[in-house]
Amino acid sequence: MGTGYVGLITALGLADIGHKVTAADISDEKIEKLNNGIPVIYEEGLEEMLQKHLYQTKNINFRLMTTEIVSEYDVIFICVGTPQAYDGSSNLRYLDDAAKMIGQGLDENKYTVIVNKSTVPPKTHLRVKRNILTQNPKASFDVVSNPEFLKEGTAIHDFMNPDRIVIGCNTSQSSQIMNDIYQPMVEQGFKLYETDIISAELIKYAANVFLSTKITFINELSHLCEVTGADIDLVAQGIGLDPRIGEKFLKAGPGYGGSCFPKDTQALSYFAKQQGVVTNLIDAVISVNSSHVLSLIPKTRDFFENNWQGKSAKKHIAVLGLSFKAGTDDIRDAVSLRIIPALLDEGFEITAYDPAAMENAKKVMENINFADSLQEAVDGKDGVLILTEWPEFSQINWEEVAKTLKHKVIVDLRNIVDRKKIKKLDFSYYSIGKSSIQSIEDRKENK
Ligand code: UGA
Numbered sequence: 001m002g003t004g005y006v007g008l009i010t011a012l013g014l015a016d017i018g019h020k021v022t023a024a025d026i027s028d029e030k031i032e033k034l035n036n037g038i039p040v041i042y043e044e045g046l047e048e049m050l051q052k053h054l055y056q057t058k059n060i061n062f063r064l065m066t067t068e069i070v071s072e073y074d075v076i077f078i079c080v081g082t083p084q085a086y087d088g089s090s091n092l093r094y095l096d097d098a099a100k101m102i103g104q105g106l107d108e109n110k111y112t113v114i115v116n117k118s119t120v121p122p123k124t125h126l127r128v129k130r131n132i133l134t135q136n137p138k139a140s141f142d143v144v145s146n147p148e149f150l151k152e153g154t155a156i157h158d159f160m161n162p163d164r165i166v167i168g169c170n171t172s173q174s175s176q177i178m179n180d181i182y183q184p185m186v187e188q189g190f191k192l193y194e195t196d197i198i199s200a201e202l203i204k205y206a207a208n209v210f211l212s213t214k215i216t217f218i219n220e221l222s223h224l225c226e227v228t229g230a231d232i233d234l235v236a237q238g239i240g241l242d243p244r245i246g247e248k249f250l251k252a253g254p255g256y257g258g259s260c261f262p263k264d265t266q267a268l269s270y271f272a273k274q275q276g277v278v279t280n281l282i283d284a285v286i287s288v289n290s291s292h293v294l295s296l297i298p299k300t301r302d303f304f305e306n307n308w309q310g311k312s313a314k315k316h317i318a319v320l321g322l323s324f325k326a327g328t329d330d331i332r333d334a335v336s337l338r339i340i341p342a343l344l345d346e347g348f349e350i351t352a353y354d355p356a357a358m359e360n361a362k363k364v365m366e367n368i369n370f371a372d373s374l375q376e377a378v379d380g381k382d383g384v385l386i387l388t389e390w391p392e393f394s395q396i397n398w399e400e401v402a403k404t405l406k407h408k409v410i411v412d413l414r415n416i417v418d419r420k421k422i423k424k425l426d427f428s429y430y431s432i433g434k435s436s437i438q439s440i441e442d443r444k445e446n447k
Pocket of ligand 1: 119148149150151152153208211215248249250251252253254255256257258259260261324325
């Protein structure tokens with residue numbers, strides 16, 4: 001149930017390991033597109049995989065979700081969205097609707113496993129169970145938890161090559177069925193880790209909040225690097241070589257964004273408070289991430305303005321990257337949504353370019369220009385601000401770009417530009433957690 005990121009990738013992944021899968025959604029439009037082999041989300045490799053299982057293996061089909069179809073299936077995965085509510089808690093409205101629909105459709109003479117894959121607070125399986133039973137008191141079913149750890153941009157790879165498959169079951173019957181489902185992956189050597197349901201539910205939140213903590217730690221340290229002259233990327237590598245720390249998720253940047261980390265840190269904090277548990281560390285992560293993004297606004301403004309001193313600039317800059325990270329068209333909670341409006345308030349004019357997120361950005365971003373290409377974005381501008389680490393931005397030929405820019409100033413909030421090359425080309429360059437480079441020309445003028 002649900003053909004968003006988690007639902008669609010799970011359905012295709014299960015089809016890929018040999019199961020017959022129906023992916024159902026309440027949106028007619030999505031179902032029609034998917035049945036015609038057209039992906040409804042942007043994800044590397046998705047179209048090929050979709051068409052393979054629609055037309056070659058025929059392991060997948062797409063249907064409109066109704067109560068009538070529920071009883072046809074042995075196992076139902078709930079993969080609906082659990083967005084953030086106004087108070088930071090997890091909004092379980094869609095999950096409730098899904099559980100009620102399942103309850104209405106279940107055949108009481110047939111045992112069914114209801115798998116919750118949506119990200120939910122611990123103990124939510126009890127709520128799912130309650131919702132089903134209120135509709136169908138005699139229904140024969142178990143609810144299990146099977147959280148998902150895929151990342152946007154590498155979702156198919158992550159599903160097919162999991163670090164671990166987590167399942168939480170309270171009965172041997174449901175556990176056996178879940179083990180059978182993932183048996184083809186276990187045979188390939190992937191680890192299936194089985195716990196009770198509440199622990200499985202908490203593992204999902206704990207993983208996302210821990211990763212958010214790593215990112216936030218390195219971002220906080222980046223400020224110390226800037227004032228001392230240390231280099232945050234070298235520091236991150238230096239600590240990451242210790243296997244107890246690990247090198248992943250220590251890339252300094254403009255703060256975490258996206259549809260998961262901001263929402264899940266808030267939701268875990270909210271849930272813990274409801275349970276009477278104090279979460280000082282998690283609360284600090286949320287607040288440090290937010291203040292880190294805010295601190296980059298005056299830094300960006302000042303770096304541009306200081307490096308334009310003595311040279312007239314119209315404050316018209318190119319912004320490269322709008323999505324919350326590379327490899328996705330998703331702009332939910334992207335830093336671009338916080339930094340761009342603040343720069344507009346400071347009198348900047350902005351022309352933005354993103355290889356994938358333009359359509360989504362155009363729906364919500366006002367008062368900026370959108371360029372059709374990287375070249376068009378930078379042409380004639382007073383500087384460049386990099387917000388997303390798209391590979392095409394790391395490969396920019398700055399010698400060529402230098403010829404078209406009015407002022408050679410770069411603010412790189414993803415640390416993807418080659419500092420040595422930039423220095424030789426006399427750019428003024430700011431990146432996170434490093435000493436900035438002031439161009440030779442500027443240094444002369446400042447004397
Ligand atoms: C995240 C988790 O990584 C997945 O394991 C999880 O399944 C998913 O949430 C989810 O709950 O559905 P995702 O939100 O797609 O995946 O993106 P990440 O790659 O984790 O990046 C999140 C944010 O952290 C981005 O803004 C990214 O730019 C930032 N980040 C990541 C850093 O700033 N530094 C890093 O080293 C890594």
